[in-house]
Each structure stands twice: as structure tokens, then as C-alpha cells.
Amino acid sequence: MIQHILKTGIHLRELKGSPDFIYVADSKLCVSETMRYIDGEDGFFITVMPRTRSEDKWFREYIIDSKVSWDEVCRVQDPRKKKNPPEIWRMVESPVLSSEGFRIAWVWSSKKTKHDQKSRQNTINKVISGLKELQKRLKSNRCRLKTKQAVSSEAEKNVEEAGANRWIDPNVVETIETTHKQEKRGPPGHNTRYIAIKRTRFQVNWEINNTNVKDDACSDGMFPLITNCEDISLKEILEIYKYQPNLEKRHEQVKTVYGIAPVLLKNITRIEALLFVFFVALLVQSVIEREMRSNMKKAGLKSIPIYHEKRQCTSPTTDKVLNLFNNIQRHHLTDNGVLVKTFSPKLNEVQALVLDLLDIPQSVYTEYS
Numbered sequence: 001m002i003q004h005i006l007k008t009g010i011h012l013r014e015l016k017g018s019p020d021f022i023y024v025a026d027s028k029l030c031v032s033e034t035m036r037y038i039d040g041e042d043g044f045f046i047t048v049m050p051r052t053r054s055e056d057k058w059f060r061e062y063i064i065d066s067k068v069s070w071d072e073v074c075r076v077q078d079p080r081k082k083k084n085p086p087e088i089w090r091m092v093e094s095p096v097l098s099s100e101g102f103r104i105a106w107v108w109s110s111k112k113t114k115h116d117q118k119s120r121q122n123t124i125n126k127v128i129s130g131l132k133e134l135q136k137r138l139k140s141n142r143c144r145l146k147t148k149q150a151v152s153s154e155a156e157k158n159v160e161e162a163g164a165n166r167w168i169d170p171n172v173v174e175t176i177e178t179t180h181k182q183e184k185r186g187p188p189g190h191n192t193r194y195i196a197i198k199r200t201r202f203q204v205n206w207e208i209n210n211t212n213v214k215d216d217a218c219s220d221g222m223f224p225l226i227t228n229c230e231d232i233s234l235k236e237i238l239e240i241y242k243y244q245p246n247l248e249k250r251h252e253q254v255k256t257v258y259g260i261a262p263v264l265l266k267n268i269t270r271i272e273a274l275l276f277v278f279f280v281a282l283l284v285q286s287v288i289e290r291e292m293r294s295n296m297k298k299a300g301l302k303s304i305p306i307y308h309e310k311r312q313c314t315s316p317t318t319d320k321v322l323n324l325f326n327n328i329q330r331h332h333l334t335d336n337g338v339l340v341k342t343f344s345p346k347l348n349e350v351q352a353l354v355l356d357l358l359d360i361p362q363s364v365y366t367e368y369s
Contacts, residue, residue, distance in 0.1 A: 019043040022229065024244045030226060032100055039102070039228045046241050049224040055098055059106060060219040068092050070108060073235040087111045091234040098226055105225045105237050113221030120216065123164050128206065130158040131170060135204045148174045151202045166212040173203040250282045257319075258282075285318040288358065292316050295357040304357075305350055321358075324351055328365055342368050 013019050022044040023029070029047040038045050049056055074089035087110055094104035134154060137143045145151045155170040176198050183193040225241055232240075254260050260278055265271045293315060296304065303312035306320050313320065328351075331343040344366050347355070355362055 013041075013043070022046055022240055024241060035100055035102065035226070035228070039100075044227070044229050046225055046227040046229065046237060048241075049098075049104065049226045053098075055094070055096065055104060056224055058096070059094055059104075059224065060216075060222075062095075064215050064218050071234065073238055085110075089238060091238060093234065094224070102226050102228045103230070105227065105234050106222055107225060107238060108222050110221065112223070116220040117217065120167070120213070120220075123162050124167055124208065124213075127159050127162045127164045127168050130162070131155060131204050131206050134158065138202050138204065145202070146200075148172055148202060151204065155204055155206075166216065167209055169207045169209055171205045171207065173205060175201050175203065177201045250286060253282065254278060288318045288321060289316065291359070292321065292354070292357050295359070299357070301357075304353060306354070310350070316354075321354055324354060325365075330368060344368055 019042045023038060023046075025045070025047050027048045027050040029035070029045060030049050030053070035045060035047075051057075070090035070092050072088060073091050075086050076089075077086040078084060089110075090108040092106050092108075094106055096104070098104055134151075138145065138151065145154060152170070152172045155172060159165055159168050159170055177200075179197045179199070180194040181197055182188060183195050186192075225237055227237060229237065258278055258281075260275065265274065296302075296316075303314045304316060305311060306313045306316055306324060328345045328347075330345055333340045333343070347362055347365060352362055355364075
């Protein structure tokens with residue numbers, strides 16, 4: 001993976017002609033060897049620091065008892081949910097550098113805070129439900145957990161698989177249940193003798209570690225970005241990082257919209273050829289969208305009515321644009337093989353507008369030669 005990232009960076013530098021671009025990636029880039037190589041070659045990067053790094057653990061423990069001055073850098077209102085409060089983004093520079101000597105910028109999101117709180121509570125509820133199910137199993141005579149150690153291991157497994165070790169402490173209590181039974185069959189009498197039957201029972205208890213829950217809540221909604229960009233602000237770091245999904249949109253379409261899966265091809269050259277065809281299709285698609293949106297901006301159009309019932313669209317996609325022309329037809333009237341008349345299609349206002357925005361003459365559809 002590291003070698004692949006390094007080779008990709010080298011190819012990008014060759015295409016750009018210089019290293020003065022910012023390499024934005026997910027946490028796979030956050031490897032000392034990779035970051036030092038990019039920095040040593042006068043390149044720049046912004047990436048997410050994974051939770052496994054000691055710098056991440058240090059800051060999350062640091063903010064429990066320390067006050068941090070967060071700066072609001074962004075406030076976004078969802079246009080589809082105007083009644084909801086806007087999402088707020090805040091940032092702060094870590095007081096310590098990474099072990100490699102790079103900047104660490106911490107980001108806080110109000111939306112992510114709610115998500116983290118809900119996720120933690122759902123995890124706790126899931127574990128408690130699992131422990132209750134374990135207790136029901138223990139009441140059955142068919143349960144194979146016959147020792148306290150086996151029951152404790154099952155309870156701890158339930159907690160560990162859910163990742164709730166810091167929040168829930170399971171405890172198994174062993175008790176001896178004594179019942180009495182007649183020594184012999186028949187109705188009981190004055191001389192009836194009874195024998196004691198002892199059976200081991202287990203009670204699964206749990207306790208929520210409220211201290212750890214409270215401490216972890218202090219870092220809800222936070223994640224760290226690491227970068228070697230020294231001359232840009234915290235807001236610029238976030239803006240560059242948040243733009244990454246736009247760059248990866250085409251790659252996402254390869255796996256979803258186009259559903260590329262060359263499983264029936266065994267020859268590597270045929271697989272490469274198929275992927276290249278899809279690459280060209282994605283390239284054409286992106287050019288169409290870029291042309292449309294650029295010309296809309298030049299014409300002062302914030303949206304065009306290409307959705308059903310002439311609803312407005314602010315960012316037309318190639319798929320929607322091409323669908324507008326699915327019903328275009330040209331008919332030829334012939335008599336014994338002789339062309340009598342050609343009925344050319346008539347474009348509606350939306351189709352004509354789209355062609356104008358793409359700098360395509362309407363005569364391509366309306367004239368026939």
C-alpha cells in the first residue's frame with residue numbers, strides 16, 4: 001500500500017510538472033515513511049490521523065481537564081432541511097506536533113457530535129441486550145456454559161465484540177441453588193426421606209462505567225488532520241480536506257452507477273481494456289458536466305428545469321442531461337422506397353437551453369442531410 005501511494009505521488013508530480021500540489025487522502029496516507037517522503041520531495045499533504053496514533057490518544061485525554069479555544073471556521077445550512085439547525089465546524093491547532101514534526105489540526109463537527117453520542121448509546125444498549133439474552137440462556141438446562149469462567153468469557157466476548165470495553169463492566173456471580181427430592185417414589189409420609197440436590201446457577205450483572213462515558217463524551221465530534229502545510233490557515237485545511245469527496249465522486253460511480261465487475265475476464269489486458277473504456281466514459285461525463293455548469297455560471301443561471309415536472313436542478317449531471325433527449329425521433333415517409341418527406345424532431349425549450357449551454361447547434365437534431 002505504501003509503495004502504491006508513493007508511486008501515485010510520483011506520477012501526479014510528473015503530470016503536474018512540479019510538486020506544488022496538496023495530496024489529500026484518508027488515513028492510509030498517515031504512515032511516517034510516506035509522509036516523510038512527500039515532505040522530503042517538497043510535496044504537501046493533508047490526511048486523517050487514525051485513532052491508533054499516540055497523538056490522538058494524548059489530545060483526547062488532554063481535553064478532559066483542559067480548556068481548548070476552538071475557532072468556528074464554517075457553518076452550513078442543509079437546504080433540504082432548513083428547519084434544522086446548521087452544522088457548525090470548529091478547529092484548533094494541537095499544542096504538540098506529530099512524532100514526525102508535522103502540524104495536527106483538530107476538527108469538531110456538531111453533526112458528528114450527535115452521531116458519536118447516538119452511536120455510543122446504541123452500542124451500550126446492544127451490549128446490555130446481549131447480556132440479558134445470555135442470562136436467559138443460562139436458565140435453560142440445555143445451556144452448555146457450565147463454569148463461571150466459561151460464562152465470564154462469553155459475557156466479556158459480548159462486550160469486546162461491540163467495542164464497549166470502556167463503557168460496560170460485566171460481572172458474573174455464582175450461586176448454589178439447593179432443592180430437595182424424595183429418595184423413593186410414592187406419596188410422602190412420616191418416614192419419607194429426602195435428598196438434597198445442589199445446582200450451580202450464574203447471574204450475569206453489569207455496570208456502566210459513567211466516568212469513562214463522560215470522559216469519552218468530551219471528544220465527541222472530533223477528529224484530527226495532519227499536514228505539512230505551514231502557510232495555510234485552519235479553515236483552509238478543512239476546506240481542502242472536505243473537497244476530497246468531490247474528487248473521488250467519479251471513482252465512486254465506477255463501483256456503483258457503472259457497477260464494473262470484470263469477473264468473466266481472465267486475461268489481464270482485457271481487464272485493463274475494459275477499465276480504460278469506462279475511464280473514457282467517465283472522462284466524457286465529467287467534461288459534459290463541467291461544460292454545463294461553467295456555461296450556466298457565465299449565463300447567470302443558478303438552476304435549470306431538467307427534473308420531472310420542470311423542477312429546478314442546480315448541478316446537472318450527465319445522466320439527467322442525456323435523459324432529456326431519449327424521446328428525440330426522426331421519421332421518414334416513403335412510397336415504394338422513394339422518400340416522400342422527413343419529419344424532423346421539434347425541441348422543447350429545456351432541450352434547446354441545454355444544447356445552447358453545451359455549445360451544440362440545434363441543427364444537429366432539427367436538420368437532416
